[in-house]
Amino acid sequence: MRISPPRLLLIVAFVLVVFLEARTVLAFFGVAVSPLESAIAAVAVIAVLVYWGTRPVDEEPTEE
Amino acid sequence: MSELFVEKYPEQARLIRLAFTASFIALGVGAVFGLLQALHRTDILRIVESPTYYTLLTGHGVFLVVTFTIFFLVGLYQWAVTDSLDRGPVDPRVTWTWYGLMSAGTIITAVTILAGFLGDPPEVLGSELSADVLFTFYAPLQANPLFYVGLVVFVVGTWLAGADWFRTWLAWSRDNPDERIPLPTFMVLTTMIMWYISSIGVAIAILAFILPWSLALTESLNPTLTRTLFWYFGHAFVYFWLLPAYLLWYIVLPKLSGGRLFSDPLARVVFILFVLLSTPVGIHHQYLDPGISEGFKFIAMTNTMFLLLPSLLTAFTVVASMEHGARQRGGEGTFNWLRALPWRDPAFTGMALAGIVFAFGGFTGIVNAGMNINYLVHNSVWIPGHIHTQVGTAVALTLMAGSYWLVPQLTGNRLVNRQAGLVQVVLWFLGIVFMTNSMYRAGLFGVPRRTAEPEYSFEYDIGVGSMAELNVQLALGGTLLFVSAMLFLGIMLLTAFNDDTEPLVDGTIPPALSGPEDSPPVLDNLRLWIAIALVLVVIAYIIPLASIVDRGGLFGPDIGPFPVFVQITDAIPTVFYSLGALIA
Amino acid sequence: MNIHTYERLWIVGAMVLIVGFIATITYGSVGLGITMIDDEEETLAPDEIGEDERFADPRVEQVGEDEYAAYVVAQTFVFQPDPIEIPADSEVTFYVTSRDVIHSFTVVGTNTNTMVIPGEVATMTVEFDEPGEYGVICNEYCGAGHHDMEGELTVVEAEEFDLTDLAVDAPDEVEPGEEVELTATVENGLLEEVETTLTVEIGEETIEEEVVVEGGTSEEITTSVDADDLGEGDHDWTVEVDDESDGGTVTVGTDDGGDES
Ligand code: HEM
Ligand SMILES: [Cu+2]
Ligand SMILES: [Cu+2]
Numbered sequence: 001m002r003i004s005p006p007r008l009l010l011i012v013a014f015v016l017v018v019f020l021e022a023r024t025v026l027a028f029f030g031v032a033v034s035p036l037e038s039a040i041a042a043v044a045v046i047a048v049l050v051y052w053g054t055r056p057v058d059e060e061p062t063e064e
Numbered sequence: 065m066s067e068l069f070v071e072k073y074p075e076q077a078r079l080i081r082l083a084f085t086a087s088f089i090a091l092g093v094g095a096v097f098g099l100l101q102a103l104h105r106t107d108i109l110r111i112v113e114s115p116t117y118y119t120l121l122t123g124h125g126v127f128l129v130v131t132f133t134i135f136f137l138v139g140l141y142q143w144a145v146t147d148s149l150d151r152g153p154v155d156p157r158v159t160w161t162w163y164g165l166m167s168a169g170t171i172i173t174a175v176t177i178l179a180g181f182l183g184d185p186p187e188v189l190g191s192e193l194s195a196d197v198l199f200t201f202y203a204p205l206q207a208n209p210l211f212y213v214g215l216v217v218f219v220v221g222t223w224l225a226g227a228d229w230f231r232t233w234l235a236w237s238r239d240n241p242d243e244r245i246p247l248p249t250f251m252v253l254t255t256m257i258m259w260y261i262s263s264i265g266v267a268i269a270i271l272a273f274i275l276p277w278s279l280a281l282t283e284s285l286n287p288t289l290t291r292t293l294f295w296y297f298g299h300a301f302v303y304f305w306l307l308p309a310y311l312l313w314y315i316v317l318p319k320l321s322g323g324r325l326f327s328d329p330l331a332r333v334v335f336i337l338f339v340l341l342s343t344p345v346g347i348h349h350q351y352l353d354p355g356i357s358e359g360f361k362f363i364a365m366t367n368t369m370f371l372l373l374p375s376l377l378t379a380f381t382v383v384a385s386m387e388h389g390a391r392q393r394g395g396e397g398t399f400n401w402l403r404a405l406p407w408r409d410p411a412f413t414g415m416a417l418a419g420i421v422f423a424f425g426g427f428t429g430i431v432n433a434g435m436n437i438n439y440l441v442h443n444s445v446w447i448p449g450h451i452h453t454q455v456g457t458a459v460a461l462t463l464m465a466g467s468y469w470l471v472p473q474l475t476g477n478r479l480v481n482r483q484a485g486l487v488q489v490v491l492w493f494l495g496i497v498f499m500t501n502s503m504y505r506a507g508l509f510g511v512p513r514r515t516a517e518p519e520y521s522f523e524y525d526i527g528v529g530s531m532a533e534l535n536v537q538l539a540l541g542g543t544l545l546f547v548s549a550m551l552f553l554g555i556m557l558l559t560a561f562n563d564d565t566e567p568l569v570d571g572t573i574p575p576a577l578s579g580p581e582d583s584p585p586v587l588d589n590l591r592l593w594i595a596i597a598l599v600l601v602v603i604a605y606i607i608p609l610a611s612i613v614d615r616g617g618l619f620g621p622d623i624g625p626f627p628v629f630v631q632i633t634d635a636i637p638t639v640f641y642s643l644g645a646l647i648a
Numbered sequence: 649m650n651i652h653t654y655e656r657l658w659i660v661g662a663m664v665l666i667v668g669f670i671a672t673i674t675y676g677s678v679g680l681g682i683t684m685i686d687d688e689e690e691t692l693a694p695d696e697i698g699e700d701e702r703f704a705d706p707r708v709e710q711v712g713e714d715e716y717a718a719y720v721v722a723q724t725f726v727f728q729p730d731p732i733e734i735p736a737d738s739e740v741t742f743y744v745t746s747r748d749v750i751h752s753f754t755v756v757g758t759n760t761n762t763m764v765i766p767g768e769v770a771t772m773t774v775e776f777d778e779p780g781e782y783g784v785i786c787n788e789y790c791g792a793g794h795h796d797m798e799g800e801l802t803v804v805e806a807e808e809f810d811l812t813d814l815a816v817d818a819p820d821e822v823e824p825g826e827e828v829e830l831t832a833t834v835e836n837g838l839l840e841e842v843e844t845t846l847t848v849e850i851g852e853e854t855i856e857e858e859v860v861v862e863g864g865t866s867e868e869i870t871t872s873v874d875a876d877d878l879g880e881g882d883h884d885w886t887v888e889v890d891d892e893s894d895g896g897t898v899t900v901g902t903d904d905g906g907d908e909s
Contacts, residue, residue: 006408006486013490017497024501027528035533115792177833198789204749204766205791287750287765330655351684352752352763354770358686365673378663430669435684437674438752439759443752445786490696494769512787516793524784525757578652616691618768 016043068572069473074263076146083139090131095126097547104540106535117516119180120195125199133305136463142246145229149236162224169218176211192622203290209278235329244580254335255307262300262343269293286620290353295346303342309462320412321389326381328576329583337374340597344604352436362610367502368433385501410485414465417493425453442640449500472567475589480558491548499541661776685762689769710838714738723747725801735809741773749790756783776803811837814892821899827872835866848887851878875900
């Protein structure tokens with residue numbers, strides 16, 4: 001684990017929130033993003049995060 | 065580690081546990097109703113007939129913003145007074161009396177609301193037992209008299225609770241003549257002053273007008289007057305929900321972050337500002353009411369804007385205290401200190417997330433307060449969006465987070481499963497963002513609040529996206545909230561029975577960085593603040609009230625009752641009558 | 649009292665923000681002249697609505713050049729009149745009152761929105777630039793059928809807008825050899841005179857007649873057709889003017905036998 005589960009959980013939650021709100025903000029500027037597109041994008045980002053976060057720490061030094 | 069609260073004050077702990085129990089039962093029922101509403105409005109699942117939706121909605125409003133919040137408040141305040149004055153009440157019988165009154169009132173009112181689910185409610189006190197009037201009970205909608213009786217008994221209970229705390233404080237100050245009022249007690253007393261000043265309004269509305277009228281003792285009333293009296297109370301009412309959360313943010317959150325409160329004097333200033341300003345603003349809920357002149361609306365608007373000040377001050381203090389705590393824990397850098405905060409603690413994380421949502425809700429509140437923009441959002445579903453960000457999250461999530469810290473001290477049991485607690489607060493956060501984002505957006509396109517079926521024969525002009533998508537998002541958010549509420553209640557229940565464990569909390573509250581000695585003693589002069597608050601209330605309300613009475617009369621221009629329960633049957637002839645009139 | 653420098657800055661910033669908000673809103677309402685719902689109108693008890701000349705007959709009325717008044721009554725669970733038709737690019741003042749509980753009068757998607765409180769008359773003056781159809785809803789909970797309370801507001805092109813009313817007096821039966829006389833009363837609710845065409849269709853015949861009606865008055869137009877030209881039997885007739893129409897059937901002859909037309 002490169003990141004503790006609670007932090008990963010929080011970051012994932014924030015990613016979801018940012019994607020949701022970003023859609024609203026973009027809509028305000030006339031850029032339409034479909035729910036499906038934003039869901040796919042959010043899931044992709046989260047997958048990357050989870051993959052990165054759960055990989056064992058090898059060479060990199062840990063903080064914390 | 066200090067002695068646990070439950071060991072030091074077993075009787076107080078028991079009372080607080082009972083208050084929290086009442087509060088959490090209300091939360092559970094309210095959450096079930098909330099979920100049903102979310103699914104009904106969006107036409108995803110309708111298990112009741114649409115007219116019964118309003119029974120759900122009345123229950124949701126009353127159980128959540130009256131029972132859940134206020135029972136939690138009295139429990140929390142009992143803790144705050146006892147803990148900070150280091151003594152119990154003068155006479156515990158009084159304490160149990162107010163608890164009893166509040167419980168009795170709740171039960172009476174709850175019965176009248178829930179009877180609305182019966183196909184054929186019994187007749188009580190001359191009218192059917194039903195109260196589909198929503199928590200604002202605007203006359204001439206009429207509920208069974210018992211609905212109002214229950215509310216009155218409940219409010220009298222809270223008044224007695226306030227008196228009880230004042231008495232405890234007076235007894236304490238006799239023993240400690242030269243000491244400043246400890247901050248938690250100061251917060252309790254100022255909150256109650258605000259509550260006394262404001263709840264007079266709703267008490268008059270009910271006792272002088274609505275209750276006698278519902279008992280058919282008087283024939284009519286002036287709906288503008290009762291509505292104005294309700295809102296005289298109404299805005300302070302929302303602060304009554306909010307101030308317990310503020311107490312937790314000021315007293316407990318800095319400690320949870322690992323530090324101390326930044327400034328005790330400013331915390332006092334903030335609470336005094338609430339005493340002064342939370343009542344003379346109520347007319348901002350009536351920007352769209354005929355019968356009230358523009359000038360009074362303007363005064364309410366300016367006062368409302370000044371009421372931003374205490375919340376902005378709070379934002380500063382809370383963030384500053386958190387930063388201080390993080391640095392005590394070794395946090396560094398401009399933003400990196402955020403990483404040093406105890407994010408794995410659900411009590412901390414819940415309050416922090418609640419704070420973020422509150423900041424956002426503050427902006428939507430400014431929109432509501434703007435006299436002209438208000439025309440666009442008034443009574444649209446934008447308003448429940450605002451309600452759920454504020455009382456539904458800033459308050460509710462803070463109270464739940466606070467419970468993670470407080471309940472172990474009240475039970476002597478260890479909190480079961482902190483991880484589940486963390487998941488719970490994060491789920492609430494997600495749920496609220498999904499649900500309110502949909503509500504805010506739909507509200508801007510004119511979708512109304514308080515309706516079982518928000519879709520009409522015309523199409524809403526939804527800028528981007530579709531109504532269907534907004535509906536799914538609302539229902540999804542509502543479901544997440546519901547799951548989160550159930551998870552919270554489960555954790556609380558298990559903790560209550562988690563005997564034979566040692567709690568892992570430390571109940572000591574460290575002193576503020578800048579203590580009360582830095583503040584002028586005048587801040588503690590409660591008489592002065594009461595006097596100023598009364599003057600402001602008189603200035604803001606005497607003329608509008610006089611003008612309303614002058615226009616419509618004390619008992620109104622002959623307005624008969626509209627008991628809500630007969631409307632289903634009445635509605636049909638009315639509709640036909642009107643259609644007939646139109647055709648003719 | 650000792651206040652941290654940052655906190656001082658924050659307080660100053662907060663005050664600037666607050667004063668800024670008040671200033672913008674003041675400008676918005678005073679500077680731009682946007683008026684709010686207020687206590688301009690006298691109170692009106694619900695049981696006096698029937699005697700009140702504005703609300704006894706809920707309607708739209710012209711009150712000046714490009715100025716109109718719409719008198720609307722809200723009650724469980726309808727609005728009267730419905731639909732409400734108003735011209736674009738004109739000042740329309742809505743007067744709304746309630747016969748029973750508190751409702752709202754809300755034109756969806758606009759800021760035409762007011763509470764409707766029994767005993768009070770809410771007024772608001774608006775101008776719609778674009779013709780179109782708007783939903784009108786009640787957004788204040790008013791009882792079990794609250795979600796059914798809906799109306800319609802139609803904004804029509806100013807040139808196409810009229811307040812014409814039509815009433816037709818026609819016989820049911822005419823003897824062969826006589827005249828079938830249709831008397832149309834065209835009422836013009838506008839203040840200006842209208843020039844329009846009255847179209848009468850009866851049997852196979854179509855008669856068009858130009859009519860000019862002074863503002864606020866009515867004209868009677870009589871058209872007649874020879875019953876023999878129609879022939880014996882039942883004949884449908886319609887009279888149309890602007891978008892008003894009336895219709896019926898006239899029978900020529902007494903024999904109720906076959907249908908010849
Ligand atoms: C379980 C989570 C919840 C869900 C799914 C939920 C859902 C809803 C929905 C859909 C409405 C809108 C009803 C309408 O206007 O037609 C509503 C209204 C409301 N909710 Fe919630 N809610 C939840 C929790 C809460 C909480 C925790 C509070 C406050 C502590 C709260 C307070 C309110 C209030 C005051 C209203 C307005 C009632 C009225 O208009 O009379 N809700 N809720
Ligand atoms: Cu308010
Ligand atoms: Cu309604």
